[in-house]
Amino acid sequence: xxxxxxxxxxxxxxxxxxxxxPDRIPALEAFCALPFPDKKSETxxxxxxxxxxxxxRTRIIPQQGEVAPDPRRVVIVDGxxxxxxxxxxxxxxxxDAATKGHFDPLYSLSHALSAxxxxxxPTEVDxxxxxxxxxxxxxxxxxxxxxxxxxxxSVQVYESFFDAQATGSVILYGIDVRVxxxxxxxxxxxxxxxxxxxxxxxxxYADVGENGTLDLSTYDFGSGQGLATLEVVLDAHAISSLHHxxxxxxxxxxGTVSRVIHRGHHSHSDQVAKNILRHDARGIFDALxxxxxxxxxxxxHQNNQAVLLDEGAYMASKPQLxxxxxxxxxxxxxxxxxxxxxxxxxxxxxxxxxxxxxxxxILAFANTLIDRIEDKVLREWIHQSFEAVYYGQSHVACLETxxxxxxxxxxxxxxxx
Amino acid sequence: MSILEIKNIKANIGExxxxxxxxxxxxxxxxxxxxxxxxxxxxxxxxxxxxxxxxDVTGGDILLRGESILExxxxxxxxEGIFLSFQHPVEIPGVSNAYxxxxxxxxxxxxxxxxxxxxxxxxxxMKKTAETLGMKPEMISRSLNEGFSGGEKKRNEILQMxxxxxxxxxxxxxxxxxxxxxxRAVSEGINAMKDGERTFLVITHYSxxxxxxEPDYIHVLKDGQIVHTGGPELxxxxxxxxxxxxxxxx
Ligand SMILES: Nc1ncnc2c1ncn2[C@@H]1O[C@H](COP(=O)(O)OP(=O)(O)OP(=O)(O)O)[C@@H](O)[C@H]1O
Ligand SMILES: [Mg+2]
Numbered sequence: 001x002x003x004x005x006x007x008x009x010x011x012x013x014x015x016x017x018x019x020x021x022p023d024r025i026p027a028l029e030a031f032c033a034l035p036f037p038d039k040k041s042e043t044x045x046x047x048x049x050x051x052x053x054x055x056x057r058t059r060i061i062p063q064q065g066e067v068a069p070d071p072r073r074v075v076i077v078d079g080x081x082x083x084x085x086x087x088x089x090x091x092x093x094x095x096d097a098a099t100k101g102h103f104d105p106l107y108s109l110s111h112a113l114s115a116x117x118x119x120x121x122p123t124e125v126d127x128x129x130x131x132x133x134x135x136x137x138x139x140x141x142x143x144x145x146x147x148x149x150x151x152x153x154s155v156q157v158y159e160s161f162f163d164a165q166a167t168g169s170v171i172l173y174g175i176d177v178r179v180x181x182x183x184x185x186x187x188x189x190x191x192x193x194x195x196x197x198x199x200x201x202x203x204x205y206a207d208v209g210e211n212g213t214l215d216l217s218t219y220d221f222g223s224g225q226g227l228a229t230l231e232v233v234l235d236a237h238a239i240s241s242l243h244h245x246x247x248x249x250x251x252x253x254x255g256t257v258s259r260v261i262h263r264g265h266h267s268h269s270d271q272v273a274k275n276i277l278r279h280d281a282r283g284i285f286d287a288l289x290x291x292x293x294x295x296x297x298x299x300x301h302q303n304n305q306a307v308l309l310d311e312g313a314y315m316a317s318k319p320q321l322x323x324x325x326x327x328x329x330x331x332x333x334x335x336x337x338x339x340x341x342x343x344x345x346x347x348x349x350x351x352x353x354x355x356x357x358x359x360x361x362i363l364a365f366a367n368t369l370i371d372r373i374e375d376k377v378l379r380e381w382i383h384q385s386f387e388a389v390y391y392g393q394s395h396v397a398c399l400e401t402x403x404x405x406x407x408x409x410x411x412x413x414x415x416x417x
Numbered sequence: 418m419s420i421l422e423i424k425n426i427k428a429n430i431g432e433x434x435x436x437x438x439x440x441x442x443x444x445x446x447x448x449x450x451x452x453x454x455x456x457x458x459x460x461x462x463x464x465x466x467x468x469x470x471x472x473d474v475t476g477g478d479i480l481l482r483g484e485s486i487l488e489x490x491x492x493x494x495x496x497e498g499i500f501l502s503f504q505h506p507v508e509i510p511g512v513s514n515a516y517x518x519x520x521x522x523x524x525x526x527x528x529x530x531x532x533x534x535x536x537x538x539x540x541x542x543m544k545k546t547a548e549t550l551g552m553k554p555e556m557i558s559r560s561l562n563e564g565f566s567g568g569e570k571k572r573n574e575i576l577q578m579x580x581x582x583x584x585x586x587x588x589x590x591x592x593x594x595x596x597x598x599x600x601r602a603v604s605e606g607i608n609a610m611k612d613g614e615r616t617f618l619v620i621t622h623y624s625x626x627x628x629x630x631e632p633d634y635i636h637v638l639k640d641g642q643i644v645h646t647g648g649p650e651l652x653x654x655x656x657x658x659x660x661x662x663x664x665x666x667x
Contacts, residue, residue, distance in 0.1 A: 346503070349491050349495055350581065351492050351524045352517075352521050353524065360517070363511070366511070367511040
């Protein structure tokens with residue numbers, strides 16, 4: 001199937017051609033109502049969508065089956081949940097629960113194309129580790145996850161991706177999250193994509209209940225293509241704290257397009273993006289904060305920083321504030337430049353060579369976002385992922401050789417046996 | 418014997434000529450102090466010696482042990498034994514103080530043909546040194562200078578100086594913004610480095626630090642030139658009568 005065939009079709013036609021259940025029509029309607037995701041669209045103007053849409057791919061329709069016990073993580077192989085730990089309740093929901101009004105057309109499309117939604121409810125664990133594995137080359141895969149939280153609890157979600165075999169595939173996936181009132185969800189995404197890896201388009205939606213907290217940190221590394229879109233809606237006194245680190249090389253296209261909507265009073269959002277771009281890589285940070293009439297006393301801060309290490313590197317940065325009240329505190333800023341010459345000189349004046357000094361500053365820039373992860377093990381994994389790309393090892397080689405990754409590597413490959 | 422010889426140096430910052438044919442010879446093992454009005458070019462002189470990118474040298478030469486250093490990269494000058502304690506040390510978030518200093522110390526050791534220190538050996542040494550300077554233990558693991566108070570930054574400069582064992586030490590207003598205890602700790606740190614071999618160039622506005630680290634020579638820098646050189650007795654004269662009392666170049 002070619003995604004380009006979705007252009008200029010009615011929902012009914014698409015449903016017919018793609019063999020979709022009629023209950024997916026509302027999602028298709030939402031998809032058709034938005035501009036087609038290409039260079040001319042708001043959301044995908046900086047992404048490289050042409051090759052993605054015009055290439056013939058085999059559609060994979062995940063068939064959920066038996067879920068094996070797993071000591072620690074939920075493993076999803078090509079959209080199929082193969083194993084999960086005891087303390088996570090799993091359900092598969094046939095009826096589609098797409099949130100109307102998400103700005104991203106691929107959000108609606110992934111809802112339309114996905115088989116049953118995977119519903120994860122961590123009931124007796126405080127860390128939910130989700131490992132996404134893609135094994136099929138040249139495939140088109142769509143699947144969706146929903147995470148439920150319980151009021152007054154605190155849960156940590158850690159997403160990792162293994163896709164070395166899925167060359168040329170396009171993945172449309174995403175998570176819908178409901179952060180219950182007074183609950184906290186810490187969500188960490190660790191994704192290294194190589195140029196021959198799959199292209200991953202994630203589209204997320206988070207609804208943060210009263211007094212709830214969403215704390216999302218995304219770590220996007222490598223030379224591949226991937227974009228995450230995110231819509232966050234905040235109730236009264238809800239908090240959203242979003243942090244994005246991009247280290248992109250070669251022809252990479254990586255980044256985040258987000259909309260944070262302050263709906264409730266006293267809601268609080270902060271968003272920090274740091275991008276390190278090498279070669280001809282392009283980083284994308286296109287982020288809107290919208291403060292509605294119903295959200296007086298809002299606090300909203302947003303900041304994007306990019307360091308361009310080579311002439312060909314480019315940062316597409318578009319921080320935006322849309323405000324309908326004046327009773328708020330808001331700021332946004334964006335800086336793009338080279339490494340701080342003062343800092344570089346300071347290090348060199350102590351005898352540290354220029355190349356080494358640059359490396360230290362780049363690591364430092366990245367570390368400020370990595371070190372905010374409180375969980376020691378997860379933080380170490382992110383450091384390893386970053387350094388594997390930074391020092392030019394392939395991810396798999398790292399898993400095989402690095403002593404510190406052993407545990408990680410065992411987990412990653414145990415599902416094969 | 419002179420270890421560092423500054424010969425008729427002319428330097429610009431941007432379009433502006435700051436050092437106007439400055440001559441200064443630092444005698445090995447001695448403590449030299451430079452005093453002079455604001456904007457005279459004292460910091461520019463120290464930046465010129467360490468090869469700061471702000472400074473454009475347009476004439477003259479600087480010799481370290483008889484060899485010109487003007488073509489050397491800043492890191493080479495450091496490895497050759499020059500150390501500048503900055504008037505305003507930069508904050509570098511994300512680089513831990515210990516990691517930074519270990520990298521610097523090991524670069525120096527490799528340059529000297531010594532073995533690198535491992536993390537444990539180094540930390541032991543750094544902790545010990547920090548303690549003698551009255552630094553809180555947490556300053557070792559914190560990001561380099563980030564959120565350090567003025568006094569803490571200056572102590573951290575001295576810590577680096579002590580760990581790097583330089584031969585020529587330039588201290589640019591190491592005493593500014595220090596309380597009495599910090600001034601004493603910093604001065605003691607400097608005095609502990611005095612061994613008759615190391616050479617110091619202390620840039621200051623105040624005589625107080627010179628009570629602690631007794632200088633051998635006082636130089637007055639005005640309008641981009643050393644206009645007067647004398648002994649420690651010059652300090653009292655400057656305190657009393659100001660820079661105006663020092664005559665024209667000579
Ligand atoms: N980066 C710069 N850009 C432009 N002018 C500069 C720069 N740095 C220094 N200057 C100018 O060069 C002159 C000398 O400055 P310098 O910092 O060397 O003075 P100083 O003697 O150290 O003064 P102070 O006692 O105030 O520290 C001053 O007029 C200053 O404004
Ligand atoms: Mg100065």
